[in-house]
Amino acid sequence: VAPVLSGAGTREQNLWAPRAWLAAGWANDVLLRIGEDGCWREVTIGVAAPPADAVLLSGPVLPGLVDAHSHAFQRAFAGLAERREAGHGHDDFWSWRERMYTVAQRITPEQLRAVAAHLFVELLEAGYTQVCEFHYLQHGPDGVAYQDDPLTLAWALADAAEEAGIGLTLLPVLYERAGFDAPGLRVEQRRFALDADATWRACARIRAAGRERVDAGLAIHSLRAAAPASIERLQRLAEGFDGPIHIHVAEQTREVEESLAATGLRPVEWLASRPGLLDSRWQLVHATHVTPTEVDAVAAAAAGVVICPSTEANLGDGVTDLARWLVAGEGRVALSIGSDSNVTRSVREELRWLEYGQRLARRQRAVAAGAGPGAPDASTAERLWQRVVSGGARAAGFGAAGIVPGARADLLVVDPLDSSLRGMPASNLLDALVFSSPGAPWRGVLVGGRWVLRDGAHARRAAIAARFEAAMAALWSAG
Numbered sequence: 001v002a003p004v005l006s007g008a009g010t011r012e013q014n015l016w017a018p019r020a021w022l023a024a025g026w027a028n029d030v031l032l033r034i035g036e037d038g039c040w041r042e043v044t045i046g047v048a049a050p051p052a053d054a055v056l057l058s059g060p061v062l063p064g065l066v067d068a069h070s071h072a073f074q075r076a077f078a079g080l081a082e083r084r085e086a087g088h089g090h091d092d093f094w095s096w097r098e099r100m101y102t103v104a105q106r107i108t109p110e111q112l113r114a115v116a117a118h119l120f121v122e123l124l125e126a127g128y129t130q131v132c133e134f135h136y137l138q139h140g141p142d143g144v145a146y147q148d149d150p151l152t153l154a155w156a157l158a159d160a161a162e163e164a165g166i167g168l169t170l171l172p173v174l175y176e177r178a179g180f181d182a183p184g185l186r187v188e189q190r191r192f193a194l195d196a197d198a199t200w201r202a203c204a205r206i207r208a209a210g211r212e213r214v215d216a217g218l219a220i221h222s223l224r225a226a227a228p229a230s231i232e233r234l235q236r237l238a239e240g241f242d243g244p245i246h247i248h249v250a251e252q253t254r255e256v257e258e259s260l261a262a263t264g265l266r267p268v269e270w271l272a273s274r275p276g277l278l279d280s281r282w283q284l285v286h287a288t289h290v291t292p293t294e295v296d297a298v299a300a301a302a303a304g305v306v307i308c309p310s311t312e313a314n315l316g317d318g319v320t321d322l323a324r325w326l327v328a329g330e331g332r333v334a335l336s337i338g339s340d341s342n343v344t345r346s347v348r349e350e351l352r353w354l355e356y357g358q359r360l361a362r363r364q365r366a367v368a369a370g371a372g373p374g375a376p377d378a379s380t381a382e383r384l385w386q387r388v389v390s391g392g393a394r395a396a397g398f399g400a401a402g403i404v405p406g407a408r409a410d411l412l413v414v415d416p417l418d419s420s421l422r423g424m425p426a427s428n429l430l431d432a433l434v435f436s437s438p439g440a441p442w443r444g445v446l447v448g449g450r451w452v453l454r455d456g457a458h459a460r461r462a463a464i465a466a467r468f469e470a471a472m473a474a475l476w477s478a479g
């Protein structure tokens with residue numbers, strides 16, 4: 001029986017919203033026309049009398065957000081690593097990683113698809129309409145490529161995205177060694193092995209498949225997991241490539257120390273020092289431990305940064321200098337958020353933690369609101385939303401961002417009856433949504449002009465959740 005694909009229904013043509021968050025902020029009485037290609041064709045404000053064929057939306061609308069960094073398989077691990085391990089004086093990223101490898105070593109293609117489909121429904125419910133999968137789980141548990149198709153696990157993610165109805169940027173990952181001075185991978189990492197040429201081929205095959213709402217980019221796991229010669233090789237292969245290039249960088253202080261010991265340079269400093277390497281395609285994931293000089297170098301190269309606040313908090317990584325990222329390069333650094341380990345799946349939690357981490361560290365309020373050019377009276381949530389809409393589009397490899405002609409017709413319909421929004425002045429709606437709303441107040445979520453969430457519900461949720469439960473039982477029954 002062919003699955004009923006979410007988001008495969010009839011495409012809407014004309015929508016009308018009482019308010020919409022456009023490039024310059026809120027606009028009233030907005031008529032939205034969708035083209036044959038599933039992108040916005042025309043956005044007209046001040047249409048007080050909508051045409052008869054327009055679907056009238058019940059609440060204000062926002063552009064959908066991009067989840068710019070996810071490892072779907074780690075969803076199977078959320079909530080299962082909140083104890084101290086016996087024998088560890090303290091628990092940190094590195095001891096967490098050992099336990100995360102247990103899932104990485106066990107999971108089958110069918111289980112990955114089940115876990116990812118459930119995650120992708122949760123991400124849609126949260127307000128994400130596109131996810132960038134930093135995909136380093138490539139081979140069978142014995143480290144041997146799948147015989148039928150070496151991209152078996154990549155297709156499992158693409159199938160899950162299609163079933164859930166979310167857009168997907170698949171990023172096959174160059175991954176070849178266990179540390180700066182390691183000759184190769186550890187046994188627990190053998191499913192991850194991919195050299196520069198295989199990474200490039202995987203990306204090309206995913207693109208050539210031409211699946212709807214699925215695109216590919218490139219990734220490098222980290223400087224510790226890829227030799228400089230391999231990074232150079234990928235750089236040469238990717239000459240003229242128009243997709244995004246992601247890399248984990250400077251998440252941990254230990255990684256900074258190891259980079260200094262191995263190369264004499266800090267990780268971001270190393271990337272910025274390579275001739276012609278960083279450019280606007282590059283997305284630096286985490287970039288937690290950076291100096292002001294490194295931030296300015298990233299801005300000068302027009303590269304982007306992907307911050308994953310809830311995971312960075314969960315793993316005890318540290319807090320990046322958000323205020324500096326917001327003003328660097330006159331406010332043009334592409335800034336996006338990612339759910340990363342998927343310990344939580346919430347747009348609002350990521351944005352809240354992005355700001356709250358700064359408030360706690362600086363003992364100040366409204367840090368993002370005061371940082372960066374643009375509308376001087378923008379509030380904290382407005383500035384963050386605006387920046388992650390455009391930054392997320394860059395991370396996903398989109399040509400256009402937000403509710404503008406040419407961008408994919410994605411949007412979130414706010415439930416005006418949500419308890420946290422009752423009585424809220426229109427001008428404070430985004431702040432209330434981000435800082436005061438515990439739930440997910442979306443009446444509808446549109447992806448590529450088709451509804452994937454209607455009346456707050458996803459059509460396939462129950463069936464997908466049941467398969468997730470079965471996969472979890474199978475994954476964890478062995479203890």
Ligand SMILES: [Zn+2]
Pocket residue numbers: 069071134248285340341
């Ligand atoms: Zn990651």
